[in-house]
């Protein structure tokens with residue numbers, strides 16, 4: 001199992017013991033998990049990976065869980081990486097791949113982070129969790145909490161996609177719909193968690209969701225024969241997937257599995273909420289709160305990500321960039337991906353396709369580069385957003401009671 005050694009604050013460097021309950025460092029910095037990679041290197045070869053489980057838990061030696069029985073898995077990870085057949089050729093990207101995270105349990109990559117975080121809750125004896133979410137993390141939290149038999153308290157904006165709300169209720173979670181954004185939800189969890197005895201599973205306020213998400217980086221290397229692409233497009237809200245993959249690349253290099261070549265990391269946001277793009281363009285270390293955030297790509301409606309410094313740092317070190325697209329552009333692009341490749345992408349995935357078009361047009365990327373787009377969720381979760389493109393006469397109340405699928 002794991003070769004975890006300690007946790008370390010990403011801001012002040014203070015170390016902490018594993019096997020205890022942790023949230024943020026006293027200095028406010030997120031904690032990251034470290035492993036004895038020298039020891040791991042001797043015990044686990046990259047060719048051994050293929051013999052592991054057919055889920056992200058094939059990477060258990062570099063995940064934080066100590067006891068196999070703590071693992072709460074619904075089959076997350078090991079998602080397809082597909083080379084495009086028509087889309088790339090049409091856009092002028094000859095070597096274009098899509099990592100389809102919509103295949104995950106609850107239809108998004110959030111399953112990875114929450115499988116890991118909930119497994120750690122089992123290991124540490126935590127029985128009640130609370131999460132502020134832009135939507136998909138809530139669905140995944142509710143599902144894994146149900147699978148683990150622990151209590152989940154969900155805070156999400158009132159206008160999240162209907163799928164997120166119904167999933168959370170179906171999984172038996174306690175749901176509070178908030179007239180506000182994920183930042184307001186985060187404040188509510190912080191205010192109530194001590195009195196209620198909840199463990200706060202907010203993005204980067206606990207150290208384990210990022211560990212689950214980093215497996216997206218291990219998988220892309222495994223699926224490309226232990227090489228990395230030239231560029232990765234990632235739809236960045238909290239940015240944890242991007243930070244996690246960047247961490248995974250360093251770990252794999254230390255394990256001797258990959259070279260020091262790194263992809264250009266491209267953080268994609270939307271015009272209605274682009275704090276990271278603004279900070280990147282201004283050369284700032286951290287982002288500033290984006291006022292009046294709005295976008296149909298619900299997962300990207302994060303006005304001030306806690307991991308902004310880590311994300312901006314990774315993007316800059318990689319020689320990548322940060323770019324925003326409009327809601328119109330990202331919906332068009334999702335539908336192009338659907339019609340060309342048979343992948344019904346979430347708006348967040350569509351945003352990456354729209355951003356790719358822009359970066360090919362302005363010469364930032366070249367036709368022959370090997371490019372991977374992360375479609376972080378399933379389009380099926382966003383029927384309200386796509387209904388705007390395909391309106392249909394509203395059904396009558398009696399239709400909804402069964403008349404839709406059986407003759408009346």
Ligand SMILES: Cc1ncc(COP(=O)(O)O)c(C=O)c1O
Pocket residue numbers: 108110134135136137203235236237238239240241242298299300346348349376377
């Ligand atoms: C489909 C989807 N894509 C991307 C994101 C952003 O994720 P991250 O926090 O890793 O930036 C979210 C977050 O809710 C999401 O639901």
Ligand SMILES: [Zn+2]
Pocket residue numbers: 009010011012013014025026027028029
């Ligand atoms: Zn610190």
